[in-house]
Amino acid sequence: MTPAAHVSAAIEILDDLAQRRRPAAEALKDWGASHRFAGSKDRAAIASLVFDALRKAASAAWIMGADTPRARMLGALREARGMDAAAIAALCTGERHAPPPLTDDERVRLETATLDGAPDHVRGDYPEWLAERFAAAFGDRAAEEGAALAARAPVDLRVNILKGSREQALAKLSHLNPQSTPLSPIGLRIDAGQGRGPALSAETAYVKGFVEPQDEASQLASLLCAAAPGEQVLDLCAGGGGKALALAGQMHNKGQLYAYDADGRRLMPIHERLERAGARNIQVRQPKGQADVLADIEGRCDLVLIDAPCTGTGTWRRHPDAKWRLAPGALELRLKEQAALLEQAVRFVKIGGRLAYVTCSLLRDENEEQVAAFLAGHSEFAAMSGDEAAVKAGLPELARFASPHGAGLRFSPATSGTDGFYVCVMRRGCRGWV
Numbered sequence: 456m457t458p459a460a461h462v463s464a465a466i467e468i469l470d471d472l473a474q475r476r477r478p479a480a481e482a483l484k485d486w487g488a489s490h491r492f493a494g495s496k497d498r499a500a501i502a503s504l505v506f507d508a509l510r511k512a513a514s515a516a517w518i519m520g521a522d523t524p525r526a527r528m529l530g531a532l533r534e535a536r537g538m539d540a541a542a543i544a545a546l547c548t549g550e551r552h553a554p555p556p557l558t559d560d561e562r563v564r565l566e567t568a569t570l571d572g573a574p575d576h577v578r579g580d581y582p583e584w585l586a587e588r589f590a591a592a593f594g595d596r597a598a599e600e601g602a603a604l605a606a607r608a609p610v611d612l613r614v615n616i617l618k619g620s621r622e623q624a625l626a627k628l629s630h631l632n633p634q635s636t637p638l639s640p641i642g643l644r645i646d647a648g649q650g651r652g653p654a655l656s657a658e659t660a661y662v663k664g665f666v667e668p669q670d671e672a673s674q675l676a677s678l679l680c681a682a683a684p685g686e687q688v689l690d691l692c693a694g695g696g697g698k699a700l701a702l703a704g705q706m707h708n709k710g711q712l713y714a715y716d717a718d719g720r721r722l723m724p725i726h727e728r729l730e731r732a733g734a735r736n737i738q739v740r741q742p743k744g745q746a747d748v749l750a751d752i753e754g755r756c757d758l759v760l761i762d763a764p765c766t767g768t769g770t771w772r773r774h775p776d777a778k779w780r781l782a783p784g785a786l787e788l789r790l791k792e793q794a795a796l797l798e799q800a801v802r803f804v805k806i807g808g809r810l811a812y813v814t815c816s817l818l819r820d821e822n823e824e825q826v827a828a829f830l831a832g833h834s835e836f837a838a839m840s841g842d843e844a845a846v847k848a849g850l851p852e853l854a855r856f857a858s859p860h861g862a863g864l865r866f867s868p869a870t871s872g873t874d875g876f877y878v879c880v881m882r883r884g885c886r887g888w889v
């Protein structure tokens with residue numbers, strides 16, 4: 456397929472997405488299944504175009520003065536890829552499988568339109584219904600934060616310290632030109648360019664468990680939990696085990712980590728990942744009907760981690776379609792689940808133990824406000840300051856990410872160059888100790 460045919464195919468898929476609210480990956484898969492002639496390189500190029508158009512959907516539509524799949528794609532070629540009107544016109548020849556030629560209006564817009572005067576949610580490419588919440592979280596930096604969330608993310612890997620050091624992992628992956636991550640002492644970063652990044656599953660370092668894909672902020676969230684060897688730790692929302700594996704590394708396989716998730720199917724990948732990582736101190740606790748499968752660890756945990764279900768607004772760099780599919784009802788639901796999980800976690804934290812609340816959201820309602828509401832009803836808990844949590848984790852430089860809106864630390868693409876994450880570590884004392 457030619458580059459112009461890739462653009463036509465991307466517009467077709469964007470049209471499908473506009474008509475049926477569904478994940479982009481699903482639409483791309485269906486397109487691939489019905490266009491067998493397209494090879495894997497073609498499919499990757501088309502996916503990359505679709506994701507760029509989704510990243511820049513609002514600003515591209517503004518530039519083009521129309522919110523159609525074609526306008527989004529043409530605008531994104533300029534906004535996301537820096538192509539000028541002549542280069543875009545050269546793709547749109549109308550010949551064979553190329554998109555129809557540019558109209559006069561399209562050409563003029565591509566040559567001259569700017570985002571001057573556009574509202575923050577357009578300049579930052581986020582849904583209008585979240586504009587107030589972004590303003591509450593970022594003030595006059597809302598558009599800048601949104602734009603950083605609309606950029607491409609690098610591929611971040613966590614070095615599994617149970618298997619080797621970061622230096623060893625850098626050497627094993629040297630053909631991919633990895634760099635050390637600036638904030639996480641156990642992270643590697645690979646620039647994915649415009650493609651999907653390296654096929655990790657074929658890398659020996661991955662197969663042998665030396666590295667796991669994990670965004671740098673997710674690594675930092677795990678490190679801020681400061682799990683120590685010998686501790687009793689509950690990962691209450693373990694899912695596929697990303698954080699559990701990181702915590703097991705910090706614990707040097709000593710002590711016990713219980714990995715639980717209300718949805719047993721989500722725990723499934725964890726078994727193979729544990730094996731690969733050589734993590735031997737993790738007990739997976741599957742939910743079993745009405746049975747209380749965590750009853751034996753009540754009041755015994757040094758650390759309980761709630762890696763809470765959330766809107767995922769911090770991960771839009773990696774899932775640009777998710778921002779347009781997110782609906783207000785989903786936020787309401789997540790807020791209820793988060794409050795319930797904080798209550799649920801209390802019974803497992805021993806006196807003197809820690810409760811870590813983590814989301815990959817940037818919205819205050821899901822973060823500082825959720826923690827404030829919890830603390831208001833639980834005088835036996837107190838939040839560690841950003842300084843204290845950073846020092847306890849052995850990463851004092853992270854104190855600068857202390858939230859300006861209340862307890863906890865927040866990371867974001869614009870401030871830390873990572874996915875958006877929120878982390879608050881609380882200590883449990885006796886009732887009324889603070």
Ligand SMILES: C[S@@+](CC[C@H](N)C(=O)[O-])C[C@H]1O[C@@H](n2cnc3c(N)ncnc32)[C@H](O)[C@@H]1O
Pocket residue numbers: 691692693694695696697698699715716717718721762763764765792796
């Ligand atoms: C953000 S994901 C966890 C990701 C995982 N910790 C990781 O690092 O790969 C949130 C998880 O919370 C789980 N969850 C939602 N409500 C829950 C509840 N009441 N109790 C336990 N798990 C819950 C979901 O099934 C989902 O797997």
